[in-house]
Amino acid sequence: MQQFPCPFCGLRDEREFHFSGEAGNIRPDTTQPVSDADWRDYLYTHENPKGVSREIWVHTTCQEYFMMERDTVTMAVIGTQQMRRDTA
Amino acid sequence: MTRHFSAFGVFREGLRGHKGWAPMWRSPAPKLKYDVVIVGGGGHGLATAYYLAKNHGMSRIAVVEKGWLGGGNTGRNTTVIRSNYFYPESTALYDLSVRLYEGLSRDINYNVMFSQRGMMVLSHSESEMEIAARTVNAMKLNGADAELLDARDVQKKAPILNYRDDARYPIHGAIWQGRGGTGRHDAVAWGYARAADRLGVDIIQNCEVTGFLIEGGTCKGVETTQGVIRAGRVGVATAGHSSVLAQMGGYKLPLHSYALQAFVTEAIKPVMDTVAFSPMTGSYFSQSDKGGLVIGGGLDRIPSYAQRGNTPEQENVLSGIIDMAPALAKVKLLRHWAGIVDVSPDSSPLIGPSGTDGIFVNCGWGTGGFKAIPAGGYLFAHLLANGAHHEISRPFDLNRFGTGALIDEAAGSGIAH
Ligand SMILES: Cc1cc2nc3c(=O)[nH]c(=O)nc-3n(C[C@H](O)[C@H](O)[C@H](O)COP(=O)(O)OP(=O)(O)OC[C@H]3O[C@@H](n4cnc5c(N)ncnc54)[C@H](O)[C@@H]3O)c2cc1C
Ligand SMILES: [Zn+2]
Numbered sequence: 001m002q003q004f005p006c007p008f009c010g011l012r013d014e015r016e017f018h019f020s021g022e023a024g025n026i027r028p029d030t031t032q033p034v035s036d037a038d039w040r041d042y043l044y045t046h047e048n049p050k051g052v053s054r055e056i057w058v059h060t061t062c063q064e065y066f067m068m069e070r071d072t073v074t075m076a077v078i079g080t081q082q083m084r085r086d087t088a
Numbered sequence: 089m090t091r092h093f094s095a096f097g098v099f100r101e102g103l104r105g106h107k108g109w110a111p112m113w114r115s116p117a118p119k120l121k122y123d124v125v126i127v128g129g130g131g132h133g134l135a136t137a138y139y140l141a142k143n144h145g146m147s148r149i150a151v152v153e154k155g156w157l158g159g160g161n162t163g164r165n166t167t168v169i170r171s172n173y174f175y176p177e178s179t180a181l182y183d184l185s186v187r188l189y190e191g192l193s194r195d196i197n198y199n200v201m202f203s204q205r206g207m208m209v210l211s212h213s214e215s216e217m218e219i220a221a222r223t224v225n226a227m228k229l230n231g232a233d234a235e236l237l238d239a240r241d242v243q244k245k246a247p248i249l250n251y252r253d254d255a256r257y258p259i260h261g262a263i264w265q266g267r268g269g270t271g272r273h274d275a276v277a278w279g280y281a282r283a284a285d286r287l288g289v290d291i292i293q294n295c296e297v298t299g300f301l302i303e304g305g306t307c308k309g310v311e312t313t314q315g316v317i318r319a320g321r322v323g324v325a326t327a328g329h330s331s332v333l334a335q336m337g338g339y340k341l342p343l344h345s346y347a348l349q350a351f352v353t354e355a356i357k358p359v360m361d362t363v364a365f366s367p368m369t370g371s372y373f374s375q376s377d378k379g380g381l382v383i384g385g386g387l388d389r390i391p392s393y394a395q396r397g398n399t400p401e402q403e404n405v406l407s408g409i410i411d412m413a414p415a416l417a418k419v420k421l422l423r424h425w426a427g428i429v430d431v432s433p434d435s436s437p438l439i440g441p442s443g444t445d446g447i448f449v450n451c452g453w454g455t456g457g458f459k460a461i462p463a464g465g466y467l468f469a470h471l472l473a474n475g476a477h478h479e480i481s482r483p484f485d486l487n488r489f490g491t492g493a494l495i496d497e498a499a500g501s502g503i504a505h
Contacts (some may be wrong), residue, residue, distance in 0.1 A: 001398075001399045001400065002390075002398065014390070014398075014400065015389075015400050017502075018389075019389070019390060019391060030405075036490040036491070036492075037490055039490075040342075040489045040490045041340070043433075043489070044342035044433050044489040045340045045341070045342050045489075046331070046341070046342060046343060046344055047331070047335075048331035048341070048343050048344050048391070049335075050329070050331070050332050050345075050346055050393045053391070057393075072345075072391060072392055072393045072394070073393045073394055074394065075390075075392065075394050085273070
């Protein structure tokens with residue numbers, strides 16, 4: 001069993017966490033027309049990197065979303081970062 | 089030398105001390121240029137090479153594999169073959185594959201041990217039975233064989249399952265596909281390799297593709313650990329590593345890579361002569377000819393390129409099996425492993441031009457592409473030979489993520505492998 005560090009709760013069982021997506025995938029600006037290709041890239045396209053990956057995760061028990069950097073080959077966690085602007 | 093495999097050949101070699109068997113394929117050094125280079129020596133890559141040579145009369149073909157043939161998911165899967173999908177596009181694809189499997193051993197002169205022992209998807213409630221009836225009807229309308237079993241039929245076919253009144257997931261019935269079953273995964277890779285080699289295909293192992301040769305925006309070949317190989321067209325069939333190749337080739341794919349685990353137990357007496365899958369627990373099993381139970385289940389939850397499994401999913405899969413067949417609780421595991429599978433948003437494969445001129449992809453088979461090896465190879469060969477889709481592969485083009493015409497099998501047929 002792997003443990004992940006929640007920036008708020010500390011090390012917890014991996015089953016408490018949910019992978020929410022790759023970091024940096026920004027929703028298209030819908031105040032402007034959005035092309036099919038832009039929607040496709042936002043909704044479906046992934047980097048899916050082998051090696052270092054920056055991702056958004058949620059700790060389901062405290063419901064906080066946070067950034068986690070990890071290695072997808074060794075599964076080592078490189079670091080986590082909270083996403084709240086007020087505390088950043 | 090014994091080149092054509094037959095019962096007589098086995099007998100004769102038995103008398104001669106098995107000294108006459110030749111290597112099943114050559115190990116040539118790569119040539120400078122081919123008409124088609126296929127990246128990935130799994131089932132899909134090898135089948136593609138075979139059908140390019142056989143159906144399209146091409147001979148200057150190479151398959152480039154970074155490790156050994158079938159060392160990816162083709163040699164790691166639980167070998168279930170079936171076409172019990174929901175949408176017409178899927179049935180056209182997967183049933184073509186089942187039909188090709190039915191004739192494959194003869195076609196390639198290699199016993200792939202396709203055993204049509206049937207496959208059942210269990211229903212655990214009345215409402216699931218209604219959905220099962222809908223699936224059976226859809227399969228029949230789309231031209232696949234299907235039957236709705238009630239609990240008594242299921243018990244006749246698989247007495248080892250849990251029929252107690254206090255079962256956590258009582259069995260109400262099942263979707264049955266009698267033409268489904270299992271095959272021998274290594275044999276599929278080796279058989280296609282041997283048949284392709286005999287038609288002149290160069291199979292180059294221990295040769296990793298490290299980049300694409302792009303000239304004027306068009307791919308003209310691959311860079312490998314054994315040098316540059318030029319190609320008219322490049323076909324990429326690298327399963328869980330498809331995104332790595334995409335990054336090298338400058339195109340983008342809608343994939344995430346996950347570990348998928350499998351388990352084999354010690355050999356026991358025959359207790360199961362079909363394949364049973366419970367969508368409720370996500371687990372499924374069959375029994376191999378050697379007696380081991382072959383067990384599979386859902387994906388690990390974390391995107392991964394680590395070719396090993398994780399304990400939470402092991403617990404899920406194995407507790408699911410014990411739920412399905414409590415009598416098996418004390419059977420010991422013998423081996424356990426994982427493969428890296430390429431999961432697409434709609435659980436359907438990606439076949440088509442990659443987005444970079446000259447590169448074509450065949451990937452996104454995720455947890456279920458062993459059953460599709462003959463069709464995947466057949467259709468990808470058509471695409472690589474003509475530069476245009478076969479009717480059956482067209483709906484699986486990458487453009488569906490722009491048009492929105494997804495083929496959402498995860499929701500449609502409650503799929504596992
Ligand atoms: C545990 C498990 C159980 C499964 N159960 C089933 C099942 O019961 N039924 C079913 O239908 N499917 C099942 N599957 C899925 C099935 O195994 C795959 O979809 C199928 O084998 C994919 O075949 P492929 O040829 O595309 O990929 P692979 O067999 O993975 O071949 C890809 C090849 O590409 C090579 N490669 C990668 N990168 C490079 C590079 N840079 N240069 C050169 N070569 C490269 C790899 O070494 C590999 O050999 C299962 C998978 C797993 C892991
Ligand atoms: Zn937390």
